[in-house]
Amino acid sequence: MKTVFSPLHAGHADTMELNSGEIVPGFEKPARAEIIKARVESERLGPILPPEIHDLAAAKKVHTSAYIDFLPTVWPQWEASGRGGSAIPFTWPTRGLRGDVVPDNIDAQLGFYSFDAGAPFVKGTWHAIKSSYDVALTAAALVKAGERTAFALCRPPGHHAGAAFMGGYCYINNAAVVAQWFRDQGAARVSILDVDYHHGNGTQEIFYQRRDVQVLNLHADPMVEYPFFLGHADERGHGEGEGFNHNYPMPFGTAFDEWSAALEDACGKLVAYAPDIVVVSLGVDTFEKDPISQFKLKSPDYPKVGARIAALNLPTLFVMEGGYAVDEIGVNAVGVLTGFEDR
Amino acid sequence: MKTVFSPLHAGHADTMELNSGEIVPGFEKPARAEIIKARVESERLGPILPPEIHDLAAAKKVHTSAYIDFLPTVWPQWEASGRGGSAIPFTWPTRGLRGDVVPDNIDAQLGFYSFDAGAPFVKGTWHAIKSSYDVALTAAALVKAGERTAFALCRPPGHHAGAAFMGGYCYINNAAVVAQWFRDQGAARVSILDVDYHHGNGTQEIFYQRRDVQVLNLHADPMVEYPFFLGHADERGHGEGEGFNHNYPMPFGTAFDEWSAALEDACGKLVAYAPDIVVVSLGVDTFEKDPISQFKLKSPDYPKVGARIAALNLPTLFVMEGGYAVDEIGVNAVGVLTGFEDR
Numbered sequence: 001m002k003t004v005f006s007p008l009h010a011g012h013a014d015t016m017e018l019n020s021g022e023i024v025p026g027f028e029k030p031a032r033a034e035i036i037k038a039r040v041e042s043e044r045l046g047p048i049l050p051p052e053i054h055d056l057a058a059a060k061k062v063h064t065s066a067y068i069d070f071l072p073t074v075w076p077q078w079e080a081s082g083r084g085g086s087a088i089p090f091t092w093p094t095r096g097l098r099g100d101v102v103p104d105n106i107d108a109q110l111g112f113y114s115f116d117a118g119a120p121f122v123k124g125t126w127h128a129i130k131s132s133y134d135v136a137l138t139a140a141a142l143v144k145a146g147e148r149t150a151f152a153l154c155r156p157p158g159h160h161a162g163a164a165f166m167g168g169y170c171y172i173n174n175a176a177v178v179a180q181w182f183r184d185q186g187a188a189r190v191s192i193l194d195v196d197y198h199h200g201n202g203t204q205e206i207f208y209q210r211r212d213v214q215v216l217n218l219h220a221d222p223m224v225e226y227p228f229f230l231g232h233a234d235e236r237g238h239g240e241g242e243g244f245n246h247n248y249p250m251p252f253g254t255a256f257d258e259w260s261a262a263l264e265d266a267c268g269k270l271v272a273y274a275p276d277i278v279v280v281s282l283g284v285d286t287f288e289k290d291p292i293s294q295f296k297l298k299s300p301d302y303p304k305v306g307a308r309i310a311a312l313n314l315p316t317l318f319v320m321e322g323g324y325a326v327d328e329i330g331v332n333a334v335g336v337l338t339g340f341e342d343r
Numbered sequence: 344m345k346t347v348f349s350p351l352h353a354g355h356a357d358t359m360e361l362n363s364g365e366i367v368p369g370f371e372k373p374a375r376a377e378i379i380k381a382r383v384e385s386e387r388l389g390p391i392l393p394p395e396i397h398d399l400a401a402a403k404k405v406h407t408s409a410y411i412d413f414l415p416t417v418w419p420q421w422e423a424s425g426r427g428g429s430a431i432p433f434t435w436p437t438r439g440l441r442g443d444v445v446p447d448n449i450d451a452q453l454g455f456y457s458f459d460a461g462a463p464f465v466k467g468t469w470h471a472i473k474s475s476y477d478v479a480l481t482a483a484a485l486v487k488a489g490e491r492t493a494f495a496l497c498r499p500p501g502h503h504a505g506a507a508f509m510g511g512y513c514y515i516n517n518a519a520v521v522a523q524w525f526r527d528q529g530a531a532r533v534s535i536l537d538v539d540y541h542h543g544n545g546t547q548e549i550f551y552q553r554r555d556v557q558v559l560n561l562h563a564d565p566m567v568e569y570p571f572f573l574g575h576a577d578e579r580g581h582g583e584g585e586g587f588n589h590n591y592p593m594p595f596g597t598a599f600d601e602w603s604a605a606l607e608d609a610c611g612k613l614v615a616y617a618p619d620i621v622v623v624s625l626g627v628d629t630f631e632k633d634p635i636s637q638f639k640l641k642s643p644d645y646p647k648v649g650a651r652i653a654a655l656n657l658p659t660l661f662v663m664e665g666g667y668a669v670d671e672i673g674v675n676a677v678g679v680l681t682g683f684e685d686r
C-alpha cells in the first residue's frame with residue numbers, strides 16, 4: 001500500500017486551544033503524523049510518496065468558495081491586527097444572529113466560519129491545510145489509477161469541517177473532497193465510512209441532502225461527547241438524501257465487541273448501497289488510552305477493523321483523521337492498514 | 344432619583360474570558376458597579392435601595408424556561424465535572440448543527456445557550472445574575488408607582504442576552520425583562536433606547552417580531568465591532584414587528600456631534616411611537632477612554648445625553664449596561680442621570 005505524506009504539515013505547530021476554560025496546547029500536534037509515518041516505514045507498508053500540487057477547485061466543490069478563499073487570509077489578517085500566538089475566535093453566529101453578512105473584522109470572520117474555538121491558526125497553518133488536501137487528492141488518484149487501496153496521511157484532519165465552517169482541528173474536509181472527486185471522475189456512488197471516535201459532523205452536513213454519497217458514522221454519543229450538536233441516530237439524511245446517512249452513536253466505555261457490531265451493521269448498509277469506492281475516515285481515537293476520548297478499543301483490535309473493511313472487496317482510500325495517544329497512534333493507524341492487507 | 348443596588352453582584356468576580364486567543368481577566372468586574380454606586384453617593388443623586396426578591400416568572404416572559412432553569416445549574420455542573428476557574432464553553436451550534444437537542448454535557452450546554460466565550464460563570468455568578476434581575480424589577484416598580492425615573496444599577500448587564508442565549512457579559516436581559524413587565528402592568532407601548540457602545544443584539548432578538556415594544560439601538564458598526572452578527576441598519580423588525588426596530592450603526596471614532604445626531608433621530612422615532620414608558624439601556628462604553636471601545640464621547644457629553652432623554656418628558660427607567668473605563672464609569676453613568684435631573 002502506498003502512503004502519501006507531506007512534511008508541510010509540521011508548520012501547523014505549537015497551536016493553542018480552548019478547553020475547560022483555559023487555553024492549553026493543542027492535542028492535535030505534528031508528532032501525530034511523524035509517528036504514523038515512522039510506523040509506515042518500520043512496518044514496510046510500502047512507498048511513501050510526496051503529494052502533487054493541486055489548485056483549490058476540488059475543495060470548492062464541497063466547501064463554499066468564500067470559505068476556501070478565507071482560509072489563506074487568516075494568519076496575515078491576524079498578524080496585521082497586531083497579534084501572535086494562535087488565532088482563535090471568541091464569538092459565533094448562533095441562533096438569532098445573522099449568517100448572511102460577513103463582517104470585516106478578523107475575529108468575527110473566524111467565528112463566522114467556525115463552530116468552536118478548536119481550529120487555531122498559526123503561521124504555518126494554511127500551508128499545512130493545503131498540503132493535507134494535496135495529500136488526499138494524490139492518494140485518491142492512486143486508487144483511481146487502479147491501486148486497490150492507498151493511505152492519505154493527512155494532517156490536519158478534516159471530518160469536522162463543513163461546507164462553510166472549520167472546527168475540531170479540521171479546516172478542509174479531505175474525505176469529502178476525495179469522495180466528490182471520485183464522483184467527478186466517474187464513480188456512480190461513493191461511501192464514506194467514518195470510524196473516528198468523534199462524529200464527522202462536517203462530512204454529514206456536506207452530503208446530507210445527497211444520495212450519491214453514502215455517509216456512515218461510528219462515534220461517541222453526541223449527548224455526552226464533542227461535537228455535541230450533530231450525530232444522533234435519527235439523522236438519516238434529508239430530501240433525496242434521506243436514508244443515505246447512518247449514525248451509530250455509542251456510549252462512553254464502548255469496547256471492541258459492541259463497536260465491531262456497529263461496524264458490521266454499517267458494512268451491511270454499505271454493501272447494500274454498492275458503492276464504486278470506499279473512503280475511510282480513519283481516526284484511531286477510539287483507542288483505550290486516547291487522552292481526550294472514552295472508548296476502549298485495544299491495539300490488537302485495529303488490524304481486525306482493517307480486515308473487515310478489506311472484506312468489502314472494494315477500492316478503498318484511507319484518509320487520516322483523529323487519534324491523540326501519540327505513543328500508540330502509529331501502531332493503531334498502521335495496524336488498520338496492515339490488517340487490510342492481511343498481514 | 345432613587346437607585347436600586349445589590350451587593351450580591353460582587354460574587355461575580357475574578358472571571359476570565361477569551362480574547363485575542365488568550366484567556367484574560369474579564370473587563371466586566373465588580374469595581375464597575377462599586378464605583379458607580381460611590382458616585383451616586385458623592386453626587387447625592389438620591390437614596391440607594393436594596394432590591395426586593397422576585398421569582399423568575401418575569402424572566403421567563405422574555406427568555407425560554409429551559410434557558411432560565413439552566414443558569415443556576417451551571418456552576419454546580421461545572422464543579423461536579425471537576426473543574427474550577429471560569430466555566431466557559433468551547434463549541435457552539437452554528438449553521439448546519441442542531442439547535443433542538445440539549446446535550447447532557449455541561450460544556451455543550453454552555454455552548455448551546457451562548458454565542459460567545461464571554462459569559463463566564465464562577466461560584467457567585469448565578470446569585471449576581473439573580474440580584475441584577477431583582478434590581479431591575481425593583482427599580483421598575485418605583486416608576487410604575489409614580490416616580491418620574493429610577494436607576495437600576497444592574498450588574499451583570501443584560502442587553503446581549505437573547506431569548507435562549509447568554510454572551511458578552513450578559514445572562515438575563517434586564518432591560519427586556521422590565522419592558523415586558525411594564526407591558527404586563529398595563530403599559531400599551533414601551534420603548535427601549537439602547538445607548539451602549541455595543542449593539543443590544545439580545546434585546547433586538549427578543550422583540551424583533553413585536554410592535555408593542557419599540558427598540559432603538561445606537562452602536563458601533565457590527566461590520567467591525569462586537570457583537571458582529573447583528574445590528575445592521577437594514578434590520579427593521581419582522582412580521583408585525585416590522586418598522587419597530589431601529590439600528591444606528593456608527594464607525595470607529597464617532598464623537599458626540601455625530602452620535603448625538605443619531606440620538607436625535609432616535610428620539611424623533613420614539614416620540615412618534617408615543618410610548619408610555621422609556622427603558623434606557625445605559626452603557627457608557629461610548630467614552631473616549633474605554634479600553635475595549637472606539638467611540639470618542641467625553642465626560643461632559645453624558646449630562647447632555649441625560650438632558651435629551653429628559654426632554655422626552657416620559658417616565659424613564661435607566662438600566663445599567665456596559666462601560667469598562669472604571670476610573671470614569673461613575674462620572675459618566677451618573678453624569679447621564681444628573682443631566683436627566685437638570686443639575
Ligand SMILES: [Zn+2]
Pocket residue numbers: 196197198283285321322323
Ligand atoms: Zn476524533
Ligand SMILES: [Zn+2]
Pocket residue numbers: 539540541626628664665666
Ligand atoms: Zn457595551
